[in-house]
Amino acid sequence: MLKPEKLTIQTPIEQLKGLKIRTKIFVKRDDLNGLLISGNKARKLEYLIADAKAKKCDTIITCGAIQSNHCRTTAAFAKYFNFECHLLLRVRQRPRSVYTGNLLIDKLLGAKIDYITPTQYERRMEVMAEYAERLRKKGRVPYIIPEGGSNEIGALGYIDCMKEMENFIRRHKIEAIYCAVGSGGTYAGLLLGKKLLNLNVDLNGIIICDTIEYFAEKIYEICSNAENRFDFPIHVRNSDIHLIDGYVGEGYGVPYPAELNTITRIAKLGIILEPVYTGKTFYGMLEDFKKCTYKKVIFIHTGGIFSIFAFHKEIAKFLH
Ligand SMILES: Cc1ncc(COP(=O)(O)O)c(C=O)c1O
Structure with a gap:
């Protein structure tokens, strides 16, 4: 089994007080995680970095949206572990040197940035492979990390998270966990953890882009690859995957009023959500409570705070 380059410490689980609803919400504060509140x-x-080191690579290549939290975290890890970092960022038009949010941090950390079009992004694995080939010709040894770090290696990190929560879930009789699904790795890791630990808890993934069919297939594939590669004594079935749709709005990274209202409402309780992932997920979770009878749930706060600066105009309209 791969030994991680551990930079995160166990994150706290805190009860969210002040919402005046029937369900008790506990927040797993993964937003406070590791390097640069990643x-x-x-x-x-x-x-993934442990794997890159084991393969003696010296350069990391990855891709994401222009405000990708994954790319920013990769830039931070690459810097810390002394890798050269190349980010392929998806944009409709090349940004006019207005650096904000995650992109500003990418630049500050010295990541090498190339902009790619949405059409190129559709074939991102190929584009990254070609990019890697060019770097190899220059003598570099590249390691490609897929979108969101979501493969069977990245998912191992969320088995760790489930292990951290195991005692809490059993002790407090937590009935459900909610998390955002943006590239599937977080959900896949949590699901593997749930099966490995034999936990009786619903795992509800709220999709924030694409479709349920797309993610169900992707999550199944990540889980199967992990089972085979690491010899896990479990078998994830399609029916184990529970995804919730209806909160994407107009698309990835496009906020909507009910979501922005939720962000400002929850901020008053001391928790900062952002419009791309956690805002949609938290709003979706509150709506889902209207259809179910959970008494206690955990919301995985997956972070992403820096993108609020790129959405300051949209958020400001809902400040009251
Ligand atoms: C802040 C934040 N939350 C949630 C997610 C979704 O996690 P995953 O990509 O593992 O589905 C992402 C990334 O996609 C993210 O940046």
């Missing part, structure tokens, strides 16, 4: 991506990168 959120969920830190857990995945602990394993």
Whole structure:
């Protein structure tokens, strides 16, 4: 089994007080995680960087949206572990040197940035492989991390997270866990952890882009690859995957009023959510409570705080 480059410490689980609803919400504060308050991506990168080191690579290549939390976390890990970092960022138009949020941090950390179009992004694995080939010709030894760090290696980080929560879930009789699904690795890791630990808890993934069919297939594939590669004594079935749709809005990274209202409402309780992932997920979870009878749940706060600065205009309209 791969030994992670551990930078995260066990994150706290805190009860969210002041919402005046029937369900008690506990927040797993993965937003406080690891290097540069990295959120969920830190857990995945602990394993991916360990794999890159084991393969004697010296350069990391990855991809994501222009405000990708994953790319920013990768830039931070690459810097810490002394890798050269190349980010392929998806944009419709090249940004006019307005650096904010995660992109500003990417630049500050000295990541090498190339912009790619949405069409190129559709064939991102191929584009990254070609990019790696060019770097190899220059003498570098590249390691490609897929979008969101979501493969069977990155998912190991969320088995760790489930292990951290195991005692709490049993002691407090937690009935459900909610998390955002943006590239599937967090959900896949939590599901593997749930099966490995034989935990009786619903795992509800709220999709924030694409479709349920797309993610169900992707999560199944990540879990199967992990079972085979690491000889896990479990078998994840399609029916184990529970995804919730209806909160994407107009698409990835496009916020909507009910979500922005939730962000400002929850901020008053001391928890900062952001419009791309955790805002949609938290709003979706509150709506889901109207259809179910959970008494106690855990919301995985997957981080992403820096992107609020890129959405300051949208958020400001809902300040009251
Ligand atoms: C802040 C934040 N939350 C949630 C997610 C979704 O996690 P995953 O990509 O593992 O599905 C991401 C990334 O996609 C993220 O950056």
